[in-house]
Amino acid sequence: MALRRISLRDFVIVDSLELDLETGFTALTGETGAGKSILVDALQLVMGARADAGVVRAGASRTDLAAEFDLGDNLIGWLEDGGFDPGESLLLRRTIDSAGKSRGWINGTPATAAQLRALGARLVDIHGQHAWQNLIAAGSVRGLLDAYAGLDASPVQDAWNAWRTASHAVESARKLQASAREERDRLQWQIAEMATLAPGRDEWEALNEEHTRLGHAQALMDAAQVAAEALDLDESGAHATLARAHEVLAAQEHLEPRFLPISALLKDSLAQVGEAQRELHTYLRRDVLDAQQLQGLDERVSLWISLARRFKRPPEELAQVLQEWRQSLAALDASSDLETLERQESANRSVYEAAAKKLTRKRTKAAPLLSSAVTELLQLLGMAGGKFSVSLTASAQPGSRGLEDIDFLVAGHANQELRPIGKVASGGELSRIALAVAVTTSTLGGANTLIFDEVDSGVGGVVAHTVGQLMQRLGKERQVLAVTHLAQVAACANHHLVVSKARDSDSVASTVCLVTRTARTAEIARMLGGGKQSTASLLHANEILASAGSL
Helix, strand or coil: CCEEEEEEEEECCEEEEEEECCCCEEEEEECCCCCCCHHHHHHHHHCCCCCCHHHECCCCCEEEEEEEEECCHHHHHHHHHCCCCCCCEEEEEEEEECCCCEEEEECCEEECHHHHHHHHHHHEEEECCCHHHHHHCHHHHHHHHHHHHCCCCHHHHHHHHHHHHHHHHHHHHHHHHHHHHHHHHHHHHHHHHHHCCCCCCCHHHHHHHHHHHHHCHHHHHHHHHHHHHHHCCCCCCHHHHHHHHHHHHHHCCCCCCCHHHHHHHHHHHHHHHHHHHHHHHHHHCCCCCCHHHHHHHHHHHHHHHHHHHHCCCCHHHHHHHHHHHHHHHHHHHHHCCHHHHHHHHHHHHHHHHHHHHHHHHHHHHHHHHHHHHHHHHHHHCCCCCCEEEEEEEEEEEEECCEEEEEEEEEECCCCCCCEEHHHCCCHHHHHHHHHHHHHHHHCCCCCCEEEEECCCCCCCHHHHHHHHHHHHHHCCCCEEEEECCCHHHHHCCCEEEEEEEEECCCCEEEEEEECCHHHHHHHHHHHHCCCCCCHHHHHHHHHHHHHCCCC
């Protein structure tokens, strides 16, 4: 999963750059202000870091960044689960426009910044020049120890969350107990009152319609009676009149064909009038007024309105109100089962304590191993007699991350007492400690590409050569890219890239190129001579390269 290529276009002060990278240890050097960290910054953006319009080169509409990696078998499942085509290699791409809007892709498929970050964490591990700040942050300290030991703290986090949820339920139930009886009595009374009505959902509208109809029953019967009489079969009724008209025309159909359709219409009308007569007589055969039914409806409507006024709710909502009261009563009964809740809380606490104690045992076993590994590196980094210790102390209260507080302690030399790393005053010591921790823990992560961005700040001389050897050693197992200002570190690299800045009348642009042989010797000499190349600095550069095995 090594990083094979970086492509930059219109990024900060880079016009266009295509850079191929090799495995092993690669040093990246250049004069101050040339933009040595520009590749690191670009890579972080490709891997989902927060973007803004300031990274777009002046005068350009957008910046286009891409990084190509070898595809490891362990990433195929992740890509397929995310809907990305694994392909033959892994290409991450991101664009940022002059308005600060960004877009990302993984193997040509659109990806979110979160997806780029998740994938990037599996590919690259970056250690910055302020890495020592992580050594005084509780979360970072804990994470470094757990990563070194290969521990998964998520079961403890899950058990903690379950315990806290159960504890909150018990606490709430205890608070409710004092007022639960009064609340229960109130709900039961309200439910009993509403149960006398037993309102049905959507019943109110139908009830009003039926009540209105029965309230006008006499008028309806009178209307039906008048209509029936108008259609009756006596000489003056509509039916008899239509019958005569039909009879007269039908008798003349043989003489006047135009009477045929008119006669047919009259015949249809006679059939419809007959049907209307039958329906009206059926209607009139009912009781003229169902007084008992109307009384029942009057009483139900009155009760409905009375309950609506009493509980200050619209009549159409009474059925829903009754359901809500019953649900509240059920919830109250459930929450009042304090004994059950306390048993659950106790069980969840036991699960948490078992998981947390198991994690503590593993951390306790790993702590001296990490302490010893970092202490050993400190001797090589110019802190002879210095000690590094991972301290585990019982927390005042259990927490989501376990039962202990974890601190990094350090002693700068043999006669110094171990103290919290945050109280170490020397910036050089802090940098060397951070470098030792980074080197120790970097070999354990899943990322195959390690980037060290000026982590050698504050060291020099023999220590600088040791830092270079450490990078070289790491490069045998991982791909290492180190941004450095130290000639001794750069001399140990398998590959050497130089960043340079060119200025014309309109703009400034950075470029990156691979240097070998004479050009590399000249760059090492420049680093040794503070920018001035001399015969002595060239000789010294050759000596350093020879001692590092790079000639």
